[in-house]
Amino acid sequence: xxxxxxxxxxxxxxxxxVVALITGAALQFAIKRNGPGVLDNVxxxxxxxxxxxxxxxxxxxxxxxQKVAVYRAANTDNPKPVIIFFHGGSxxxxxxxxYGFLAxxxxxxxxxxxxxxxxxxxGGEYPAMLEDTASAIAWTKANIARYGGDPENIFAAGHSAxxxxxxxxxxxRQWLGREGLDPSVLKGVIGLSGPYDFYPFDxxxxxxxxxxxxxPEATQPINHVSGDAPPMLLIHxxxxxxxxxxxxxxxxxxxxxxxxKASPVYFSQMNHNDPLLALASPWRRNRNLIDAIVNFTAExxxxxxxxxxx
Numbered sequence: 001x002x003x004x005x006x007x008x009x010x011x012x013x014x015x016x017x018v019v020a021l022i023t024g025a026a027l028q029f030a031i032k033r034n035g036p037g038v039l040d041n042v043x044x045x046x047x048x049x050x051x052x053x054x055x056x057x058x059x060x061x062x063x064x065x066q067k068v069a070v071y072r073a074a075n076t077d078n079p080k081p082v083i084i085f086f087h088g089g090s091x092x093x094x095x096x097x098x099y100g101f102l103a104x105x106x107x108x109x110x111x112x113x114x115x116x117x118x119x120x121x122x123g124g125e126y127p128a129m130l131e132d133t134a135s136a137i138a139w140t141k142a143n144i145a146r147y148g149g150d151p152e153n154i155f156a157a158g159h160s161a162x163x164x165x166x167x168x169x170x171x172x173r174q175w176l177g178r179e180g181l182d183p184s185v186l187k188g189v190i191g192l193s194g195p196y197d198f199y200p201f202d203x204x205x206x207x208x209x210x211x212x213x214x215x216p217e218a219t220q221p222i223n224h225v226s227g228d229a230p231p232m233l234l235i236h237x238x239x240x241x242x243x244x245x246x247x248x249x250x251x252x253x254x255x256x257x258x259x260x261k262a263s264p265v266y267f268s269q270m271n272h273n274d275p276l277l278a279l280a281s282p283w284r285r286n287r288n289l290i291d292a293i294v295n296f297t298a299e300x301x302x303x304x305x306x307x308x309x310x
Contacts, residue, residue, distance in 0.1 A: 035273065036087065036098040039280045043101035047281025051075075052107040054100070056147050060139050063119050066132050068139060069096055071103035071113045072148040081153035081187075081297060084114040084140050088160025088193070090205035091129055092121040101280040109294050112149035114140050118165065126210045126219055130175045133165040137186070138179035155188045155297055159276055160243060163194025164221065167232065167251070171224035186230040188300045190293060192275040193236055195243045196251040197222040222251055227259030233296040234262060235289065237270025265292050 056070040072080065083106055087094040096115035103113040118124065118132035137156060145151050156166040169175045170189045176182060199220050201207045210219045217223055232255065236248040248264050255262035267274070267289065278289040 036094070036101075036276070039276065040098050040101045043104060043280040047101075047104060047284075049074075050104045050108050052104045054103075058139075060135060061119075061132065063123070065095075065117045065119050065124070066135065067096065067117045068136055069115045070144070070147045070149075071100070071107055071115070073107050076148065078148075079145065079150040080110055080112040080148060081155065081301060082112045082114060082140060082144050082149040082151075083155045083157050083190070083293075083297075084116055084137060086116050086118065086133060086136070086156070086158035086162030086165050088158070088162050089120070091124060091161045091209040092205060094120065094161075102276075104281075105279040105284055105290060106293070109290065111297075112144065112147065114144065114149075116140075121208055125208070126213050127175075129161070129165050129209070130169055130172075131178070133169045134175040134179050134181075137169070137176065138181055141181065141185055153187055153301060154185060155190060155300075156186050157190035157192070157293075158194065159192040160194065160272065163191035164196065167191050167194060167196055167221045168219075168224070170230050170232070171221050171226065172218075183228075183230055188231045188233065188297060190296065191232065191234045191248070193240055193243050193272050194234065194247060196220070196247045198243075198247070222254055225251070225254040225258050225260070227255075229255065229260050231261035231296075231300055232263065233265065233292065235265045235267070235275055235292065237272060237274050238266050238268035239270060240272040242272040263296060 051074050052071055053074045054069060054071050057067065059067045085099065085102055087096055087099055096117045099115050103115060106113050116136035119128045140154060141151050156170065158166040166189050170183050170186055173183060176185065197220055198206055199216055201210055201216070210216060213219050234248040234252055236245040238245060245266060252262040252264040275289055277283045278286065284290060
């Protein structure tokens with residue numbers, strides 16, 4: 001009987017191991033196909049709704065990728081400062097519908113959140129991503145008051161390719177200018193793991209997205225620095241090997257030298273995607289990154305003329 005019991009226990013343990021391996025492999029496959037979507041589901045299951053509701057979706061261009069989704073706190077009518085967020089994905093992948101976790105992270109901190117999409121490759125080559133970023137900001141300025149946001153307190157944020165989008169639009173005046181707006185429409189800009197100085201193009205994605213530009217150096221945020229640009233919070237992981245931290249360092253130093261306001265924040269143990277992870281449950285229990293965003297926006301709203309502190 002003891003041998004049979006041990007044999008049975010061995011088969012049970014083997015079954016558990018096999019199921020765990022299959023589950024782990026399936027999870028890795030899902031993350032590889034759509035990491036933000038997996039992260040969104042994990043956040044929803046482990047963190048709940050957090051009194052956050054999706055109240056509006058709209059396509060704002062000819063492409064289905066040009067869209068916005070607005071999230072706010074349930075049962076509130078008070079206008080909140082706005083964070084409009086643009087996803088990453090090397091300008092060829094990504095969907096704002098997969099970033100509900102970001103809204104559930106920031107709405108409870110006192111924001112109305114807009115998740116915005118833009119045309120992706122093929123068809124979304126430079127300057128399409130900048131035209132669409134400016135268009136989404138213009139839509140937010142014109143419409144957000146009806147959805148619980150304060151149009152006088154708009155912050156633009158993005159991760160990776162999305163960080164490039166918002167920083168370039170904030171620095172190169174022509175894109176918002178085509179929408180009848182000035183960069184001052186943005187109270188501040190928040191970049192996570194962003195590429196800001198990557199010419200000459202040396203990756204498949206940058207060559208595909210920017211290789212056709214008639215003036216490739218003009219595509220770089222580092223070449224449009226001015227002292228009157230919106231204040232910037234630039235967050236980067238010290239272990240980011242996809243977009244190196246020198247991008248944030250170079251841009252921050254250039255903005256400061258020009259008399260502008262830049263606050264670089266480095267998280268030494270983070271890689272390229274860890275700043276997104278820090279905004280999702282259960283990882284957002286460590287509030288360091290969320291606090292950096294909240295403190296940056298609060299300081300700007302309290303006294304826009306005071307330099308931002310790292």
